[in-house]
Amino acid sequence: MSNLIRYNPINTISDLFDTVLNGKGFEASDRAFVSNRWPRVDITEHADSYTIKADLPGIEKTDVSILIDNGVLRIEGERKDEYKKEDGRYYHLERNCGKFSRSFSLPDEVDIERIEASMANGVLTLTLHKLEKAKPKQIDIKIE
Template sequence: MSSLMNVSKNGTHKNSGLSHNGWSNWIDDLFNVDTFPGVVSSNFNTSVSLPKVNIRETNDEYFIEMAVPGMKKSDFNIDIDNEVLSISAEHNVEEENTEGNFTRREFGYNSFKRTFTLPDSIDDQKIKAKYEDGILSIKLPKLEEAKPKPVRTIKIS
């Protein structure tokens, strides 16, 4: 028994060959981004994208950096609930241009939500965030008891 659908190397689905194979392939090709890149990729957002995140750890704290250009501080909402850090944002863009007798108005809407489970070692009362040059930075200090202790030598008596 043959499968009804094959997946090509680029991830697009093709009908395996029933009596309407030519028609199905034509429909698949019509909506294939590679076939009409100017139409599909410039006018439609075909995927949901989340901001890229860098997370690093030092002896004293964790740092989260998120690339979110074009937003304002007021667009963000950062919450902690049951050891889960949630970062969300909503951003509305409206633009109106008038040229002669032609008026064009464009608008857009961006939103996202990222969540991170925090380790028990975080001092959640001292978390700080700042937004600068398109980067949201969050500083997550560790509790004193979670920080590594320096090596000490014990003398033998």
């Protein structure tokens, strides 16, 4: 089986040190260094909302929960263990199983009553609508 490449955790650590020591820092364009149990996310801001997209491949929506507590949004879930010892000898395992959690502080302008969630093709999409800003009131001047 010489055509299979074994995972080398030193490469991941080496890449992280290279990023930090070469002055690149953790810019938005760089891939985040995140544990495999945490879903990777993209967060975008729009004029009237924020969007969070979390990669959750192979996870059923019934195994995911979204909680809000004290201004913190938390995505929790569990990837079920699908490995069976009677299936044979596993040569290489990278897909984690078990519980995961990811938390985000919400800006004050998010309307927590209008947060929407959907899941398709292994991607959880959260739409966090912003509160409608109070419009200035126009006061007409009467001419006497």
